[in-house]
Amino acid sequence: xxxxxxxxxxxxxxxxxxxxxxxxxxxxxxxxxxxxxxxxxxxxxxxxxxxxxxxxxxxxxxxxxxxxxxxxxxxxxxxxxxxxxxxxxxxxxxxxxxxxxxxxxxxxxxxxxxxxxxxxxxxxxxxxxxxxxxxxxxxxxxxxxxxxxxxxxxxxxxxxxxxxxxxxxxxxxxxxxxxxxxxxxxxxxxxxxxxxxxxxxxxxxxxxxxxxxxxxxxxxxxxxxxxxxxxxxxxxxxxxxxxxxxxx
Amino acid sequence: xxxxxxxxxxxxxxxxxxxxxxxxxxxxxxxxxxxxxxxxxxxxxxxxxxxxxxxxxxxxxxxxxxxxxxxxxxxxxxxxxxxxxxxxxxxxxxxxxxxxxxxxxxxxxxxxxxxxxxxxxxxxxxxxxxxxxxxxxxxxxxxxxxxxxxxxxxxxxxxxxxxxxxxxxxxxxxxxxxxxxxxxxxxxxxxxxxxxxxxxxxxxxxxxxxxxxxxxxxxxxxxxxxxxxxxxxxxxxxxxxxxxxxxxxxxxxxxxxxxxxxxxxxxxxxxxxxxxxxxxxxxxxxxxxxxxxxxxxxxxxxxxxxxxxxxxxxxxxxxxxxxxxxxxxxxxxxxxxxxxxxxxxxxxxxxxxxxxxxxxxxxxxxxxxxxxxxxxxxxxxxxxxxxxxxxxxxxxxxxxxxxxxxxxxxxxxxxxxxxxxxxxxxxxxxxxxxxxxxxxxxxxxxxxxxxxxxxxxxxxxxxxxxxxxxxxxxxxxxxxxxxxxxxxxxxxxxxxxxxxxxxxxxxxxxxxxxxxxxxxxxxxxxxxxxxxxxxxxxxxxxxxxxxxxxxxxxxxxxxxxxxxxxxxxxxxxxxxxxxxxxxxxxxxxxxxxxxxxxxxxxxxxxxxxxxxxxxxxxxxxxxxxxxxxxxxxxxxxxxxxxxxxx
Numbered sequence: 064x065x066x067x068x069x070x071x072x073x074x075x076x077x078x079x080x081x082x083x084x085x086x087x088x089x090x091x092x093x094x095x096x097x098x099x100x101x102x103x104x105x106x107x108x109x110x111x112x113x114x115x116x117x118x119x120x121x122x123x124x125x126x127x128x129x130x131x132x133x134x135x136x137x138x139x140x141x142x143x144x145x146x147x148x149x150x151x152x153x154x155x156x157x158x159x160x161x162x163x164x165x166x167x168x169x170x171x172x173x174x175x176x177x178x179x180x181x182x183x184x185x186x187x188x189x190x191x192x193x194x195x196x197x198x199x200x201x202x203x204x205x206x207x208x209x210x211x212x213x214x215x216x217x218x219x220x221x222x223x224x225x226x227x228x229x230x231x232x233x234x235x236x237x238x239x240x241x242x243x244x245x246x247x248x249x250x251x252x253x254x255x256x257x258x259x260x261x262x263x264x265x266x267x268x269x270x271x272x273x274x275x276x277x278x279x280x281x282x283x284x285x286x287x288x289x290x291x292x293x294x295x296x297x298x299x300x301x302x303x304x305x306x307x308x309x310x311x
Numbered sequence: 312x313x314x315x316x317x318x319x320x321x322x323x324x325x326x327x328x329x330x331x332x333x334x335x336x337x338x339x340x341x342x343x344x345x346x347x348x349x350x351x352x353x354x355x356x357x358x359x360x361x362x363x364x365x366x367x368x369x370x371x372x373x374x375x376x377x378x379x380x381x382x383x384x385x386x387x388x389x390x391x392x393x394x395x396x397x398x399x400x401x402x403x404x405x406x407x408x409x410x411x412x413x414x415x416x417x418x419x420x421x422x423x424x425x426x427x428x429x430x431x432x433x434x435x436x437x438x439x440x441x442x443x444x445x446x447x448x449x450x451x452x453x454x455x456x457x458x459x460x461x462x463x464x465x466x467x468x469x470x471x472x473x474x475x476x477x478x479x480x481x482x483x484x485x486x487x488x489x490x491x492x493x494x495x496x497x498x499x500x501x502x503x504x505x506x507x508x509x510x511x512x513x514x515x516x517x518x519x520x521x522x523x524x525x526x527x528x529x530x531x532x533x534x535x536x537x538x539x540x541x542x543x544x545x546x547x548x549x550x551x552x553x554x555x556x557x558x559x560x561x562x563x564x565x566x567x568x569x570x571x572x573x574x575x576x577x578x579x580x581x582x583x584x585x586x587x588x589x590x591x592x593x594x595x596x597x598x599x600x601x602x603x604x605x606x607x608x609x610x611x612x613x614x615x616x617x618x619x620x621x622x623x624x625x626x627x628x629x630x631x632x633x634x635x636x637x638x639x640x641x642x643x644x645x646x647x648x649x650x651x652x653x654x655x656x657x658x659x660x661x662x663x664x665x666x667x668x669x670x671x672x673x674x675x676x677x678x679x680x681x682x683x684x685x686x687x688x689x690x691x692x693x694x695x696x697x698x699x700x701x702x703x704x705x706x707x708x709x710x711x712x713x714x715x716x717x718x719x720x721x722x723x724x725x726x727x728x729x730x731x732x733x734x735x736x737x738x739x740x741x742x743x744x745x746x747x748x749x750x751x752x753x754x755x756x757x758x759x760x761x762x763x764x765x766x767x768x769x770x771x772x773x774x775x776x777x778x779x780x781x782x783x784x785x786x787x788x789x790x791x792x793x794x795x796x797x798x799x800x801x802x803x804x805x806x807x808x809x810x811x812x813x814x815x816x817x818x819x820x821x822x823x824x825x826x827x828x829x830x831x832x833x834x835x836x837x838x839x840x841x842x843x844x845x846x847x848x849x850x851x852x853x854x855x856x857x858x859x860x861x862x863x864x865x866x867x868x869x870x871x872x873x874x875x876x877x878x879x880x881x882x883x884x885x886x887x888x889x890x891x892x893x894x895x896x897x898x899x900x901x902x903x904x905x906x907x908x909x910x911x912x913x914x915x916x917x918x919x920x921x922x923x924x925x926x927x928x929x930x931x932x933x934x935x936x937x938x939x940x941x942x943x944x945x946x947x948x949x950x951x952x953x954x955x956x957x
Contacts, residue, residue, distance in 0.1 A: 110613075143609075143688070172601060173605060173609070173681070175602075176602075176606045179580075179610065180590055209590070211590065
């Protein structure tokens with residue numbers, strides 16, 4: 064009896080496995096499906112950095128964007144942390160690698176090293192605290208000095224859900240953004256309002272720069288990495304030929 | 312019949328009595344209407360008996376007999392035909408019978424003959440059925456325990472080494488068959504089981520070998536900046552997990568490819584920078600040690616984070632059970648160790664260069680803190696026992712050692728060339744410089760990015776490396792001074808040290824110690840100050856005797872130098888002091904840097920004076936001391952003195 068049972072069980076297992084694999088094979092026949100199913104298939108990697116004063120909600124923005132949740136008791140960031148998410152721009156899968164920096168002054172020297180090679184910089188202030196807005200010019204100087212000229216800088220006024228405590232008007236910040244050639248949106252990491260847009264608009268702008276040819280992809284330090292998918296097979300045959308040549 | 316009856320009737324009529332009468336009666340009783348035979352007979356008689364006359368009546372009998380004869384003859388004639396026909400029928404039937412018998416015998420014979428055949432057929436049929444069943448079973452068996460031709464083809468693969476999409480299902484089938492063989496072994500099919508197992512094992516081996524080769528060559532290609540890890544490769548890695556050695560090798564291969572990539576990327580970032588020189592190469596900032604080291608470590612931090620993602624992508628399909636999960640985690644960390652090992656050398660060389668180039672104590676200390684920070688940050692992503700983290704730790708230790716080294720060199724220099732205290736008894740330049748250093752170090756310590764508890768540890772060492780030699784230097788340089796100068800100088804020095812330390816955390820114990828030492832020197836100073844005043848007013852001698860006086864020695868007024876006149880003149884001087892107490896202050900006291908200590912010395916020395924005055928006053932008014940009119944000698948009460956001095 065026991066034998067029968069075990070045999071039966073193994074049979075079930077077999078058929079399940081084959082079914083499963085069958086499904087995989089089906090999906091691999093349709094590239095679009097694989098793109099959707101596998102979270103790691105993408106054609107570009109964009110590197111972002113989030114900067115701004117302490118407590119303006121940088122980590123919360125990141126968390127809202129990657130997890131679609133609001134983190135209520137967010138501890139101070141120590142040094143830098145990072146998150147990733149795959150998005151789609153003009154039908155291209157793009158992986159965002161987002162480096163969230165600490166706003167505390169004592170980490171300033173450390174966080175400066177992370178501007179290097181960022182394709183996008185999200186500069187965040189808190190609309191309820193004027194001081195964080197006043198410090199923007201210093202953040203902007205850092206961002207301009209330490210990144211590419213092509214780096215897309217996006218100004219974010221966070222906490223726009225706290226309208227009653229507003230300390231910086233939209234118009235004022237908009238003017239600042241226009242004067243400095245920045246993109247600008249007011250967001251709320253708490254409600255999620257405009258968060259998606261800020262990250263995606265930045266990616267769109269970067270993608271547009273790539274299309275225009277103003278961003279050179281040929282180096283890792285540009286903050287963008289392109290992953291061509293078609294020439295790979297050709298490469299692999301080359302490799303094997305080489306290998307055969309070697310083995311002789 | 313009718314004739315017979317009539318004859319009977321006639322004959323019986325001749326008999327007397329009864330028989331005749333009976334006959335008669337019978338005849339009479341006979342109802343001709345009812346006797347059908349009689350009627351028939353009469354009817355047929357009427358056909359040929361046309362004329363009823365004598366002759367005919369006489370001839371009736373013979374007629375009838377002739378007729379009868381004729382009828383009989385006719386009858387016989389008729390029957391002869393019948394008989395002949397019957398005979399022929401008989402003959403026919405007989406023939407048929409014979410025929411049948413013959414046939415039946417032949418049939419019987421045939422039956423006897425075919426019985427064998429039939430039974431043979433039946434057995435054959437049964438056998439055939441059985442065989443058919445067996446064939447079905449065998450087919451099912453083969454379907455379950457053998458590979459299809461195309462599956463074998465898939466497993467063998469194509470010449471160019473690429474992997475068929477169905478490869479993994481075929482491999483899974485081989486594995487399944489191999490496993491199912493256990494059932495065969497447990498039942499009575501050991502031979503088959505063993506054979507199948509063996510052949511499956513062969514298939515499996517060759518398939519794994521091919522899979523390994525493919526995976527290996529795929530992995531070798533992953534040395535780009537960002538590797539494109541295909542689903543197929545993930546699947547391959549998952550499949551190869553069953554062969555731990557091959558799995559290990561595959562991961563090694565992957566690690567080696569990534570290691571090359573990360574080293575190249577690191578060197579590029581160091582020396583070439585981004586496209587068109589932006590961002591600029593990291594080495595361009597090598598003149599700024601903090602930025603240089605920070606940039607390198609930040610680059611590595613980001614690279615390590617990306618590498619971890621890559622490894623996790625590669626192993627994403629391997630997570631099967633909770634048990635395996637930890638193994639997968641271990642593998643991820645192992646691979647990361649391998650991947651990051653490559654950058655250790657270039658990193659170490661550069662870090663060492665920076666540390667050894669003597670950038671100064673404060674920078675060294677900041678560097679050590681920076682490295683400590685990255686040691687933790689990178690250690691969170693990869694194992695803290697990995698080569699990269701160990702390298703950073705090693706350099707961090709070296710850096711810290713260098714830092715303490717510069718501190719001790721500094722301390723040695725301090726003690727070697729001890730400066731004499733300046734005329735104003737203030738701090739020497741060496742002291743000011745060292746305190747500036749201490750301030751710099753402590754403020755960088757304060758803003759250090761290392762967590763609080765980690766900071767506390769090397770704190771004691773910093774303090775003892777800077778503060779202890781300083782104190783030592785001060786004592787040495789003060790050793791040739793007189794008591795008052797020494798006390799003042801020491802108070803000033805320690806006050807400055809204390810002031811510097813008070814701004815920073817973890818210094819409470821030190822501060823307390825310094826306070827105690829300052830207090831001791833202040834005590835010295837204020838007793839000197841009080842003695843100075845008493846000396847200047849000539850009361851010191853008086854006070855000394857009053858303090859030591861014992862009633863048994865007799866009245867005070869008898870003692871030499873304590874006569875009323877002498878005391879009176881001393882008191883006059885004391886009055887002068889009371890008129891302008893500030894001019895009686897020791898010059899050193901005004902050199903005290905801390906106004907608080909200055910005030911405290913003044914206040915406490917006045918207290919001492921008041922106390923002494925009170926004691927003397929009391930003794931003078933003591934009658935046993937035999938002073939006549941003591942108020943003329945000491946006109947002021949202690950309360951008045953206190954008020955005047957306050």
